[in-house]
Amino acid sequence: MSIKQETETERSLSRRNFLATAGASGVATVGMLAASTSASAAMPPVWQDEADIVVVGSGGAGMTAAVIAAHRGSKVVVLEKAGMIGGTTAKSSGVWWVPNNALMRRDGLADPKPAALDYMAKVAWPGQFRAGAPNLGLDPADYALLEAYYDNATLMTDELASIGALNFTYSAGFDGSKYPDYFAHFPENKAPRGRGLRPDAPPERAAQGGAEMIRQLVEGANRLGVKMLTGHGATDLVQDETGRVTGVIASRDGTPVAFRARKGVIFASGGFTHNIRMAEGNLPGPIAGGCAVPTNTGDFVAMATRAGAVLDHMNKAWYAQLVLEQALVSRSTPDDVFFYPAGSIFLVNKYGRRVVNERMLYNERTQAHFSWDPVHGEYPNQLLYLVYDERMKQNPGAGRYTYPLPPAGRNAPYVISGATFEELGRNIDARLVQLVADGKLGQSVRLRDGFASQLEDTRQRFNSFAESGKDLDFGRGDTEVDHCFEHTQPNGKPNDTMYPLADAGPYHAIIIAAGTLDTKGGPRVNVHGQVLDRASQPIPGLYGAGNCIAAPTAKAYYGGGGTLGPALTFGYLAALHAGSQQPG
Secondary structure, three states, X not given: OOEEOOOHHHOOOOHHHHHHHHOOOOOOOHHHHHHOHHHHHHOOOOOOEEEEEEEEOOOHHHHHHHHHHHHOOOOEEEEOOOOOOOHHHHHOOOOEEOOXXXXXXXXXXXXXXXXHHHHHHHHHOOOOOOXXXXXXXXXXXXXXXXXXXXXXXXXXXXXHHHOOOOOEEEOEOOOOOEOEOOOOOOOOOOOOEOOEEEEOOOOOOOOOHXXXXXXXXXXXXXXXXXXXXXXXXXXXXXXXXXXXXXXXXXXXXXXXXXXXXXXXXXXXXXXXXXOHHHHHHHOOOOOOOEOOOOOOOOHHHHHHHHOOEOEXXXXXXEEEEEXXXXXXXXXXXXXXXXXXXXXXXXXXXXXXOOOOOOOOOHHHHHHHHHOOEOOOOEOOOOEEEEEEEHHHHHOOOOOOOOOOOOOOOOOOOOEEEEOOHHHHHHHHHHHHHHHHHOOOOOHHHOOOOOHHHXXXXXXXXHHHHHHHOOOOOOOOOOOOXXXXXXXXXXXXXXXXXXXXXXXXXXXXXXXXXXXXXXXXXXXXXXXXXXXXEOOOOEEEEEEEOHHHOOOOOOOOOOOOOOOHHHHHHHHHHHHHHHHOOOOO
């Protein structure tokens, strides 16, 4: 249970006793505080600091909440677990998805609410969506979250810009054109370009993308008097006798310290990508890691659950593929594989078969890894193998998305080569044998007999598609998004995303695993960002935004910025509601 604020009759219990109980091991962990009922009962209201609003987490969601709350007149303290401000946002592209934004309105790009909600509902809830039905077939609470996103994303963006805390422009591609939504081909999508925004900064500025977003938000927060404390990892909530959240406990260098929140606590502390047990127990299949910062270990899930919160979407994440051997070095990877370069290149599983459109958007493509084979009791696609020829090695392209192929003339230790498919298969399996022996993988990942011969069949079939221009298996090149993230040059073939693999080697391969940008499951919230209990009632004083809560957009990844868009918007909504409360 959460720590309860003591009454007057309990004040004989000293703060020293609490610290001795809660911090005996030197680190006040969530699990220890949960297990120690004596520590919970002994917690006195001796505050390290107090504010109207305490924000936990300093990524885009948390900093938006902090800036908006301070701009609206609240005193704000931000607690950041890591040693620096920014969270995963600082590693990201910094794009956020805003329907009907100011630039679209300025440029006459119509994005009316009914049509936008059709698109948003279909992608978020494909099993429930029914055009024309009440709430489009969705549960009213789920529909209300999408409606709140549409209504408030542009208000949030405009307010941040008006106070000089986040300037923006369109997110554009190599040729200056606006990126399309990831499901731009859906007939429900009437405004497929222009919803993606990015921080506006001169090209010579060192910080770009997400780092620039954080720089601007921090600059705005400093002007507004927001106090930002790094090295403060939240471990538990403080609640009064009515259950209202009145503060938060954080660990600072192993010592528990208490922060009072007169109006509310807003959590924006990230998902649980790097809590291995939580990821294995909730996600639909194995992941090797992700690009979330290492501090994203799902801390809020335990705290909110003890306070009575209901969880949702714990099986969902923002997915992207990883180079396996990079993830085995560091679970928090420097890069995810967003898009593969076009050409003589494809992905196969342990049987040597293609299983997905390699140019498909990363979130959807990654979920091919989670296919379950009930006959053999395995994930046949747990690892995939990016196979390409010497032509592709020598000319991986000049576009942004050539990774994970090394630049021309260079190599990488995770590239496996072979003069023939037979040799390539042997070398891949030898690498797998070593990784299994090192205890880094389970033995079921080994290649299956016949891998090389099936790989040759796959090559011939793929080459026929490359010659005809039509991928009959997975539709590679059929949608706009397949073409837009790299400058695909005409290659003499009818489909510029495909080119035949050479009849003879050498051939090359990279082992690819599933990963995340971060998870998106946690406590459920309402349209004000209030955390809900098991009766769907708000827990007073407790709010959430970003990847630490159940994503308001459910399954959806609408387009570039589909992660940060709802994160910033619900940080904004939480700040508005918390700021409107009477101080407790």
